[in-house]
Amino acid sequence: MITGFIETFRWPFRDIRWAEKTWPMPLLAFVPVLDIVAFEGWRIRVIKQMARGAAPLPEFDFVEQLIEGIRLILCRLLYVFVPIIVMNLLGSGGFIGRILDIGLFLSGDGQALGEDFISDLLTNIGVIIAWYVLSAPAFHCGMIRYALNDDWRCLLNIPMNILWVLRYAGMFLLFYVYAVLAAIAIFLISGFLTITAVGVILVPIAVFCLYYTMSAHELGGLAHTIAERRERRAAAREA
Numbered sequence: 001m002i003t004g005f006i007e008t009f010r011w012p013f014r015d016i017r018w019a020e021k022t023w024p025m026p027l028l029a030f031v032p033v034l035d036i037v038a039f040e041g042w043r044i045r046v047i048k049q050m051a052r053g054a055a056p057l058p059e060f061d062f063v064e065q066l067i068e069g070i071r072l073i074l075c076r077l078l079y080v081f082v083p084i085i086v087m088n089l090l091g092s093g094g095f096i097g098r099i100l101d102i103g104l105f106l107s108g109d110g111q112a113l114g115e116d117f118i119s120d121l122l123t124n125i126g127v128i129i130a131w132y133v134l135s136a137p138a139f140h141c142g143m144i145r146y147a148l149n150d151d152w153r154c155l156l157n158i159p160m161n162i163l164w165v166l167r168y169a170g171m172f173l174l175f176y177v178y179a180v181l182a183a184i185a186i187f188l189i190s191g192f193l194t195i196t197a198v199g200v201i202l203v204p205i206a207v208f209c210l211y212y213t214m215s216a217h218e219l220g221g222l223a224h225t226i227a228e229r230r231e232r233r234a235a236a237r238e239a
Helices: 002-014 018-022 024-028 034-051 062-078 081-089 095-106 117-149 152-156 158-167 169-194 199-238
Strands: none
Touching: 002 018, 002 169, 002 199, 018 024, 024 034, 024 199, 034 062, 034 117, 034 199, 062 117, 062 152, 081 117, 117 152, 117 158, 117 169, 117 199, 152 158, 158 169, 169 199
16 A cells, blocks of 8 residues: 555656656646646646556646646536535525624624524534535546546536445545545645745645645546446447
């Protein structure tokens, strides 16, 4: 497991042209907003490459990465509306409304609070936590399905993505174990860099490059494994 975890960070350097293909990425890590867009776009391109069994590192294409990154972020933002809809269907109102109620309470206007304030607040918190736990793997499944089918609408097919989460739960478990280990490693490395006068400027590179390198490789590996399974099933049906 340790060897596999190390490989999630080491794999880009196996390409003899890794410097040529990736040199702009550390620079983009210093540009707010653009950093997230660029790295999101780069990750999905890696996943697409690996899903097809091609060399993992794609050629650097800023425009294509920008388009892919914007598409992914917009689709991810639409996921935010799901808990809002659920909270309103449950009659607990919006989470922002509960926050405003707390503000009124702290200001001394306690009469503005409804009788069911506490229960509504707890319901909203529960919905948000439950959706966050479920939506992260659902969106990751959407990314894999997008890579396999080359159809970005797979990102928004939440019911199908959730079914994939359940179908491939065992495969995704290792990914999230690696994600936790990566978060710990990034935190420790960032902390070490922060306490040094010069190293603090490298924190954005550590955060973005390490996280996206790990997640791109692991999600790409899942996409490739699922693609191979689909091919074997198709071949079995034709036999």
